[in-house]
Amino acid sequence: ACELRAVSKVYYKPDGSVMVEALKGVDLVIRRGEYVAIMGPSGSGKSTLLTLLGCLDRPTGGQFLVGGRDVRAMSDEELSVFRGRTIGFVFQSFNLIAQHSILENVGVPLFYQNVPPADRHRRAAEMLDLVGLGDRVHHRPMELSGGQQQRAAIARALVTNPLILLADEPTGNLDSATGQSILALFDRLHEQGMTVIMVTHDPAIGDRARRVVRLRDGLVEVDRMNPPR
Amino acid sequence: ACELRAVSKVYYKPDGSVMVEALKGVDLVIRRGEYVAIMGPSGSGKSTLLTLLGCLDRPTGGQFLVGGRDVRAMSDEELSVFRGRTIGFVFQSFNLIAQHSILENVGVPLFYQNVPPADRHRRAAEMLDLVGLGDRVHHRPMELSGGQQQRAAIARALVTNPLILLADEPTGNLDSATGQSILALFDRLHEQGMTVIMVTHDPAIGDRARRVVRLRDGLVEVDRMNPPR
Numbered sequence: 222a223c224e225l226r227a228v229s230k231v232y233y234k235p236d237g238s239v240m241v242e243a244l245k246g247v248d249l250v251i252r253r254g255e256y257v258a259i260m261g262p263s264g265s266g267k268s269t270l271l272t273l274l275g276c277l278d279r280p281t282g283g284q285f286l287v288g289g290r291d292v293r294a295m296s297d298e299e300l301s302v303f304r305g306r307t308i309g310f311v312f313q314s315f316n317l318i319a320q321h322s323i324l325e326n327v328g329v330p331l332f333y334q335n336v337p338p339a340d341r342h343r344r345a346a347e348m349l350d351l352v353g354l355g356d357r358v359h360h361r362p363m364e365l366s367g368g369q370q371q372r373a374a375i376a377r378a379l380v381t382n383p384l385i386l387l388a389d390e391p392t393g394n395l396d397s398a399t400g401q402s403i404l405a406l407f408d409r410l411h412e413q414g415m416t417v418i419m420v421t422h423d424p425a426i427g428d429r430a431r432r433v434v435r436l437r438d439g440l441v442e443v444d445r446m447n448p449p450r
Numbered sequence: 451a452c453e454l455r456a457v458s459k460v461y462y463k464p465d466g467s468v469m470v471e472a473l474k475g476v477d478l479v480i481r482r483g484e485y486v487a488i489m490g491p492s493g494s495g496k497s498t499l500l501t502l503l504g505c506l507d508r509p510t511g512g513q514f515l516v517g518g519r520d521v522r523a524m525s526d527e528e529l530s531v532f533r534g535r536t537i538g539f540v541f542q543s544f545n546l547i548a549q550h551s552i553l554e555n556v557g558v559p560l561f562y563q564n565v566p567p568a569d570r571h572r573r574a575a576e577m578l579d580l581v582g583l584g585d586r587v588h589h590r591p592m593e594l595s596g597g598q599q600q601r602a603a604i605a606r607a608l609v610t611n612p613l614i615l616l617a618d619e620p621t622g623n624l625d626s627a628t629g630q631s632i633l634a635l636f637d638r639l640h641e642q643g644m645t646v647i648m649v650t651h652d653p654a655i656g657d658r659a660r661r662v663v664r665l666r667d668g669l670v671e672v673d674r675m676n677p678p679r
């Protein structure tokens with residue numbers, strides 16, 4: 222489980238003064254196998270929260286425990302190893318490497334796991350096929366549409382078969398039909414045990430999750446279970 | 451009016467062979483003051499079409515007439531002058547300049563119109579206020595949420611009071627309430643005479659437009675007027 226207790230995140234100016242209090246005291250427990258939608262207004266702290274949950278950054282205050290262990294007790298290297306083994310992250314702005322094809326891009330997390338090149342390419346190609354990009358594998362990000370870049374970022378997040386998927390608005394650039402097929406893929410992986418934590422602005426997607434956490438101004442405003450589907 | 455006749459757009463590989471036929475023969479007439487939603491599957495050619503309509507690129511084949519004049523008869527410079535005077539463009543990936551605050555970013559189109567600095571800053575600040583970013587004007591793009599970056603891109607597109615707004619999925623990163631306020635702003639400007647051409651994946655936004663053009667595989671599949679609101 223991931224557990225946040227009174228977690229705050231402050232962005233500072235270069236002179237050390239406070240620029241923005243992005244999270245102001247978040248209490249949240251997410252257990253293995255959950256399917257949580259994180260919603261709320263633009264600027265309310267969703268991406269910041271997801272970044273902390275993904276161990277890509279540390280809280281300014283409060284406690285963040287993963288598997289019972291406070292991340293403050295973990296070095297940057299330990300956190301990085303944990304992240305590589307456990308987490309798949311889909312960024313709101315994709316963060317694909319411009320100079321590489323999406324086949325290479327999707328293979329990068331496997332490279333860090335010391336998977337040999339032939340297996341990397343095979344698994345990356347399979348994942349790209351799953352998201353409907355089988356005929357675009359040699360394109361670089363700038364040679365793709367916005368929704369194709371988004372799907373490549375999703376493929377990269379899933380290629381290591383992560384225990385936890387953190388996805389920041391993964392269908393924002395997708396038409397309804399393509400978005401539904403991506404959500405169906407997430408459902409299948411969730412049924413196989415993957416934890417899904419997804420930021421979304423789409424109420425219909427919020428309804429598909431098992432639980433909705435709604436932020437406002439850096440605080441949790443709502444945290445409730447959805448009625449069973 | 452903008453008129454496309456049998457317009458094609460091909461992306462080539464470095465060796466000159468065809469990589470992708472993004473548009474395969476588009477016929478389309480859009481008149482002054484229209485409000486058109488462009489919809490269709492991911493990869494169907496919407497951003498490519500918008501880029502041509504915005505005079506940011508030229509067709510590979512066919513004719514594209516603006517105000518009755520074929521763009522092939524216009525030099526790159528003439529096209530650029532026409533674009534600066536007439537068009538406001540919201541990019542799917544925003545294209546904000548990382549090193550500048552959003553106040554400076556939004557002022558850039560006015561700089562190219564030789565507007566003096568004090569007026570540039572005043573008008574940029576007003577536009578940022580209109581999109582709800584009045585308290586973020588000195589932030590640089592990386593110090594903003596995804597939806598805030600999107601709104602800054604929208605402000606930049608509107609700061610010159612363009613005759614034609616071309617917007618590529620302008621509410622994709624916005625929660626419902628913020629998205630609605632942006633669409634209400636577009637409505638007001640449309641009532642004052644601005645032509646609106648918007649790519650969207652959201653059927654609800656398609657319903658708000660006066661007309662929907664739906665692409666599939668680089669061709670126009672549907673082109674119909676919406677019932678009056």
Ligand SMILES: Nc1ncnc2c1ncn2[C@@H]1O[C@H](COP(=O)(O)OP(=O)(O)OP(=O)(O)O)[C@@H](O)[C@H]1O
Pocket residue numbers: 357363364365366367368369394395396461462469470471472490491492493494495496497498499542
């Ligand atoms: N620079 C490029 N080089 C090669 N192919 C490209 C390039 N840009 C786009 N494409 C291809 O052209 C097609 C149309 O792309 P476009 O960006 O217009 O799609 P779109 O309808 O906007 O999709 P989305 O809804 O995903 O944003 C896609 O199949 C894409 O792979």
Ligand SMILES: Nc1ncnc2c1ncn2[C@@H]1O[C@H](COP(=O)(O)OP(=O)(O)OP(=O)(O)O)[C@@H](O)[C@H]1O
Pocket residue numbers: 232233240241242243261262263264265266267268269270313586592593594595596597598623624625
């Ligand atoms: N690097 C930064 N420096 C300063 N302020 C920041 C930085 N990154 C984000 N912020 C601010 O922190 C707040 C929360 O940002 P965050 O990206 O978490 O919002 P969000 O809920 O994901 O919004 P959206 O729905 O628009 O993506 C915003 O008000 C934003 O302006």
Ligand SMILES: [Mg+2]
Pocket residue numbers: 267268269313389595596597
């Ligand atoms: Mg965000």
Ligand SMILES: [Mg+2]
Pocket residue numbers: 366367368496497498542618
């Ligand atoms: Mg597009």
